[in-house]
Amino acid sequence: MSATRRILIIEDDAALRATMAEQILSGGEFSADEADSAAAAEALLANDNTRYDAILLDIGLPDTNGREFCTKLRRDGRQMPVIMVTGADAEGDVVRGLDAGANDYLAKPFRLPELLARVRAQLRTFDNSESATFLIGPYVFRPSVRLLQEPARNRKLRLTDKECAILKFLHRAGGKFVPRQTLLNEVWGYSSTVDTHTVETHVYRLRQKIEADPSQPRLLITVNGGYRLDAGSHGAA
Ligand code: CA
Numbered sequence: 001m002s003a004t005r006r007i008l009i010i011e012d013d014a015a016l017r018a019t020m021a022e023q024i025l026s027g028g029e030f031s032a033d034e035a036d037s038a039a040a041a042e043a044l045l046a047n048d049n050t051r052y053d054a055i056l057l058d059i060g061l062p063d064t065n066g067r068e069f070c071t072k073l074r075r076d077g078r079q080m081p082v083i084m085v086t087g088a089d090a091e092g093d094v095v096r097g098l099d100a101g102a103n104d105y106l107a108k109p110f111r112l113p114e115l116l117a118r119v120r121a122q123l124r125t126f127d128n129s130e131s132a133t134f135l136i137g138p139y140v141f142r143p144s145v146r147l148l149q150e151p152a153r154n155r156k157l158r159l160t161d162k163e164c165a166i167l168k169f170l171h172r173a174g175g176k177f178v179p180r181q182t183l184l185n186e187v188w189g190y191s192s193t194v195d196t197h198t199v200e201t202h203v204y205r206l207r208q209k210i211e212a213d214p215s216q217p218r219l220l221i222t223v224n225g226g227y228r229l230d231a232g233s234h235g236a237a
Helices: 015-028 038-045 065-073 091-099 111-129 161-172 180-188 198-211
Strands: 005-010 030-035 054-058 082-086 104-107 135-138 141-142 147-150 155-158 220-223 228-231
Touching: 005 015, 005 038, 005 180, 015 111, 030 038, 038 065, 038 141, 065 082, 065 147, 065 228, 082 091, 082 111, 091 104, 104 111, 104 198, 111 228, 161 180, 161 228, 180 198, 180 228, 198 220
Parallel strands: 005 030, 005 054, 054 082, 082 104
Antiparallel strands: 135 141, 141 147, 147 155, 220 228
16 A cells, blocks of 8 residues: 555646646655546546545536535545635635535635645645544544544543554545555554554454454454454444
C-alpha cells in the first residue's frame, strides 16, 4: 500500500481538469484520478481497490449538480473532505454546497497553488478533527478522545494511544487490507525499532476490548500478513 494520498477530480472541462491534476501531482504527496461526470466518478468510487482521501467537485456537471452529488456522497457514508469548485459569482452555490456537506470551496478562476493549499488544509483538518466520529460495527469511534461508545449497551471503551492509532489507520483504509509492516510504519513511525510482533500484540489487546468473541474476530479481521477493518453490517445501535 502506497502512502500517497489519492484525490478524485470531478470536472467536465477537460483543460481545467488536466491542469488541476497536474497541480495536484506537482506536490509529490498526492496521486490524482479524473472524472468528467458524476457517473464516471461513481464508477471510480465503486472500485474497491481504490480509496479517495479528498474530492474536488465541480458544481456544474453534465449529468448532475455538484451539490446533489455531494449530498449523495454523504448519504453513502463517505466522509472524506469535499472541496467544491464553483463559478465566479455563485455565492448561492457556495452556501448550498456547504449545506450539502462540502468542506470548502474554490471559486473559478483560482490560482493553482491555492488548489493544493486547500487540499492540504482540508486533509489536515480532517485527520485531526475533534468532532470526527466513525461507525465501527456497534461502536461510535471518537479518535480525538480515544473512545469507543456502544450506544446499544450504553457503555464506553477507552483505547490506548496505539490502539486508537491502529483503529484510525485501518478505518482510513476503508475496509481494505493493510499489511502489518504498513501499520507498523504508520503507527510507530519508520524509524521505530519495534517489529511487527508489537503490532500483533496491540491488535490482540484491541480485540479483547472490541470483539464480542476475540477468538472469532468480526471487526478487526486478520488477512494473510495484515489486517482489515470490517466496520459495516453488524451494528446493533
Ligand atoms: Ca462544469
